[in-house]
Amino acid sequence: MALMRRARRRDLNLENGQSASMGWQAQKSAATQRRVLEAAIACFVEVGYARTTTTLIAERAGLSRGAMLHHFPSKAEVVKAAIDYLHTKRLRAFRKAIAAIQPGNDQVRSALRAYWAQVTHPLFFAFVELKVNGRTDPELAEILDPAQAAFDEEWTDTARELFPEWRDDPNGLETALDLLQYVLDGMALNLADGRPNVHSDRMLDYLESRLRELRPLVSTRAAE
């Protein structure tokens, strides 16, 4: 039984759609834990990582601190779980956005917009908070780095699938991906508020042209 509880807790971090399979009261536990994690992430976004206290998280989750500390015995555990949760959430949103890209449509533009949406999403701010604080917090970096690496890998794999014509020019593909990432990250950080403006619109157009330019010519280019 204690074994099942542990398993249950693992499940939450990886998936959160399957609540029917287990008929226990554990559902409530899982729901509570999810509430806590979402509250934690919301705190990262709204008050910053540094000022996120266990009191604040519990309050926001509609829970007492004691109750929260029952599910997550220490603050570090909450943070770790929240990072995993955030990571899967970002990845899921990203996959969804990518899956919506049809081969018939303008793939470059779609991928660009998908990444841009990714980066202007509030969750990205949470990630930035963690990343910046991770620079001076080795313990945090240790949790964060794998997540970041997994996200990057997923992204490049997806890109390779989406643009098979780039297969023979890995250097060009890497350049394009780096360019995309750097520009959008830099833009997201400088825009502070996620609102698009004249700078971001112009830069997105410009960037789109450059990516098109970097892309090898496809033999049958019906989309362009």
Place this chain on the structure above:
Amino acid sequence: MALMRRARRRDLNLENGQSASMGWQAQKSAATQRRVLEAAIACFVEVGYARTTTTLIAERAGLSRGAMLHHFPSKAEVVKAAIDYLHTKRLRAFRKAIAAIQPGNDQVRSALRAYWAQVTHPLFFAFVELKVNGRTDPELAEILDPAQAAFDEEWTDTARELFPEWRDDPNGLETALDLLQYVLDGMALNLADGRPNVHSDRMLDYLESRLRELRPLVSTRAAE
């Protein structure tokens, strides 16, 4: 006299080269204050803004907390003064780098490298710390925003001077400047450690080509 002290303190924040003009013992005071501010900035870089405590700053400056609180009556004042100090320091370093660019040399490359040096400098991490924490700390943002704006303005003015041939294409110039800033900021953040690698080198080359491309043709282009 108390009036002079105040004036003296102002002077430090704006300039710190002129210690000969005032023959007072105030020099020691100025030196101490400078030590404090440099210690504060070093703390931002090394342990992050959030974990920077007055105790840590004083310790690092080789001072007692009481002594420090004599010069800066509260932590907020230290932070404010440190930001001003950091700002002038970055600006000075930047001006120096720009001034070294000769019309005869490759101006695009030089300007690019100057900005890149700017962004890989430790002081940039301090700025990032402040910027990110400013997102959720209005009081900090209030101090930071003017400094950032001044820096940007200085940078664009310098660029306008340096590249007069861009006068008739303000949109192109803005695009180029935005591109430069976004790419390098994004790169600096993703590289965490300031070390250049294959990604940064490749991107710098690519970026240089794009900037050249954006630049209007100069009638007498001896430098190219």
Place this chain on the structure above:
DNA sequence: TCTTTTTCAGACAGTCCTGACGGATTTGTT
């Protein structure tokens, strides 16, 4: 030399956060 001002150091109270504990309530099982 004596006085005044400035600079520096240590000690103090007040506040906040964390983690631990004991008890109450709810849920699942027999």
Place this chain on the structure above:
DNA sequence: AACAAATCCGTCAGGACTGTCTGAAAAAGA
């Protein structure tokens, strides 16, 4: 119904940080 376990809550001591206070040392002026 009765018992066991899980879930939840309030309180506590310990530690850290900030800001204020008092007093000593050093420098300037008379």
